[in-house]
Amino acid sequence: GAVVSQHPSRVICKSGTSVKIECRSLDFQATTMFWYRQFPKQSLMLMATSNEGSKATYEQGVEKDKFLINHASLTLSTLTVTSAHPEDSSFYICSARIVRDGPLHFGNGTRLTVT
Amino acid sequence: AQSVTQLGSHVSVSEGALVLLRCNYSSSVPPYLFWYVQYPNQGLQLLLKYTSAATLVKGINGFEAEFKKSETSFHLTKPSAHMSDAAEYFCAVSDGAAGNKLTFGGGTRVLVKP
Numbered sequence: 001g002a003v004v005s006q007h008p009s010r011v012i013c014k015s016g017t018s019v020k021i022e023c024r025s026l027d028f029q030a031t032t033m034f035w036y037r038q039f040p041k042q043s044l045m046l047m048a049t050s051n052e053g054s055k056a057t058y059e060q061g062v063e064k065d066k067f068l069i070n071h072a073s074l075t076l077s078t079l080t081v082t083s084a085h086p087e088d089s090s091f092y093i094c095s096a097r098i099v100r101d102g103p104l105h106f107g108n109g110t111r112l113t114v115t
Numbered sequence: 116a117q118s119v120t121q122l123g124s125h126v127s128v129s130e131g132a133l134v135l136l137r138c139n140y141s142s143s144v145p146p147y148l149f150w151y152v153q154y155p156n157q158g159l160q161l162l163l164k165y166t167s168a169a170t171l172v173k174g175i176n177g178f179e180a181e182f183k184k185s186e187t188s189f190h191l192t193k194p195s196a197h198m199s200d201a202a203e204y205f206c207a208v209s210d211g212a213a214g215n216k217l218t219f220g221g222g223t224r225v226l227v228k229p
Contacts, residue, residue: 006158034216041124043205043219044159093158104217106151106158 003027004096006107013084013114021079021110023094029074030096034104035067038091050077084114117142117208119220127226134193136223138206141187148189149207149217150180159205165189176200201227
């Protein structure tokens with residue numbers, strides 16, 4: 001089946017630094033990727049929709065200059081948390097879709113801790 | 116706009132007992148409905164989905180859910196809980212249109228007692 005790989009699985013960074021999270025579709029080409037954030041004991045909140053070769057579409061309230069999304073190829077999307085602060089500590093999950101209206105395949109998530 | 120409400124953030128069941136997780140949705144268009152399971156520090160795994168075909172949907176791991184339009188519900192059940200069912204479960208809805216995005220409920224954490 002379709003596999004989505006996220007890297008790293010865990011990252012700890014200092015406040016003010018930037019962190020890049022990768023989301024790769026390993027055995028399929030993903031036309032669309034989604035980025036979610038999940039705070040402890042809460043549900044997933046969609047942050048942005050990423051389409052290959054175009055600018056990401058951010059959900060209301062998500063700062064596009066802080067959460068930079070790049071979908072440079074059909075198998076890779078990256079989320080960069082710029083100038084991270086402790087309140088950015090969260091579990092970030094990506095998902096990918098092969099075709100429109102197709103099933104979503106989720107990565108295993110990245111636990112970001114900002115100290 | 117769409118929304119999902121999961122009743123009960125925590126459910127405790129005995130091994131072998133019925134598992135019932137409640138989900139109610141709100142949607143202005145015919146909904147696509149999903150149940151996902153999340154194990155600690157992992158992503159989401161699709162259990163089952165409703166896409167306007169049969170109202171009783173069977174999924175993986177012995178789970179099933181019934182779509183009831185009159186009640187705007189999509190409750191998840193499993194006749195006999197197993198220890199491996201301990202996880203967090205999310206109900207989600209999408210509009211099924213182009214670029215359909217998932218809106219998740221708050222999640223229900225299931226604890227299975229031996």
